[in-house]
Amino acid sequence: MILRHAAPALLGLSLIAGPVQALDLNAMNEAEKAEFGAQVREYLLENPEVIIEAINILEQRNAAAEAAADKDLVAANASELFDDGFSWVGGNPDGDITLVEFMDYRCGYCRRAIPEVAELLETDGNIRLVVKEFPILGDASVLSSRFAIATKHVAGDDAYRQVHDALLEFSGDVSDVTLRRIADGLGLDSDAIIAAMDSDQVTEEIAQTRALAQRLKITGTPTFVLGTEMLRGYLKADQMQEIADGVRAERG
Known part of the structure; x- marks a missing residue:
């Protein structure tokens, strides 16, 4: 199934770059959602560094947003x-x-x-x-x-x-x-x-x-x-x- 092979790649992209529009969870039936969830879990267990990378990127974005807001307050x-x-x-x-x-x-x-x-x-x-x-x-x-x-x-x-x-x-x-x-x-x-x-x-x-x-x-x-x-x-x-x-x- 295409979903089986695509899930890890789509997950990695979504964690780092944001939502992947090609992946429509709402269009999946219950069996496909369950399989996708299992694939996500398997991928994260095998590649935990992806979570750390995503957290680091989120922290960087939050810090940049806070710094920009502080600059506006100073001005x-x-x-x-x-x-x-x-x-x-x-x-x-x-x-x-x-x-x-x-x-x-x-x-x-x-x-x-x-x-x-x-x-x-x-x-x-x-x-x-x-x-x-x-x-x-x-x-x-x-x-x-x-x-x-x-x-x-x-x-x-x-x-x-x-x-x-x-x-x-x-x-x-x-x-x-x-x-x-x-x-x-x-x-x-x-x-x-x-x-x-x-x-x-x-x-x-x-x-x-x-x-x-x-x-x-x-x-x-x-x-x-x-x-x-x-x-x-x-x-x-x-x-x-x-x-x-x-x-x-x-x-x-």
């Missing part, structure tokens, strides 16, 4: 991502590409990312960094972000950078007392910063960043946006450099 929210008017800007402010980091001070992977981001900024030299305060790991995270943002309002960008780094290194319990000690240790006006932590402006900045993250479907930290690419999770410096080079190459 639709570009102004708030790259120039919201309140997030701290570091690296090379005049860089030709921007790295945005959504971070939480209590996030272990955010802490692991510190030297990787620093290495990328130093070795590349042409990357602008934007830090998004995105506290999602509980009350201590929110308290830390309020303190960092309040520091920026009260004492400026340089003081924010100092507090930002100190909070990422701090491993104790976060409270008004410990935050005051951090500010005092850096020579900052702790009274003014603590007083500013619950201001409407600080609250609004956190709310705007959370709303942006929701639109971008960001649920974890660290999450990076590098140029046009969304990077969901921790990456090493050389991986981010490769992506930055790719973004630049796309621009021509």
Whole structure:
């Protein structure tokens, strides 16, 4: 029977390339369907690599679709991502590409990312960094972000950078007392910063960043946006450099 000889080949093609129109299962009678099912089983048992190949292709297609969707999200929210008017800007402010980091001070992977981001900024030299305060790991995270943002309002960008780094290194319990000690240790006006932590402006900045993250479907930290690419999770410096080079190459 033609079906017996065609089934394995048709199955392989359908798994890899999609449905084969010449094979109409609805046109088969019950006996033919049973025989075809047996042939499919026999073929897969003899050639299990076909299943792995099909799964790999499906994963590649899904990853490509997700990357394309992320690019669309970045493009639709570009102004708030790259120039919201309140997030701290570091690296090379005049860089030709921007790295945005959504971070939480209590996030272990955010802490692991510190030297990787620093290495990328130093070795590349042409990357602008934007830090998004995105506290999602509980009350201590929110308290830390309020303190960092309040520091920026009260004492400026340089003081924010100092507090930002100190909070990422701090491993104790976060409270008004410990935050005051951090500010005092850096020579900052702790009274003014603590007083500013619950201001409407600080609250609004956190709310705007959370709303942006929701639109971008960001649920974890660290999450990076590098140029046009969304990077969901921790990456090493050389991986981010490769992506930055790719973004630049796309621009021509």
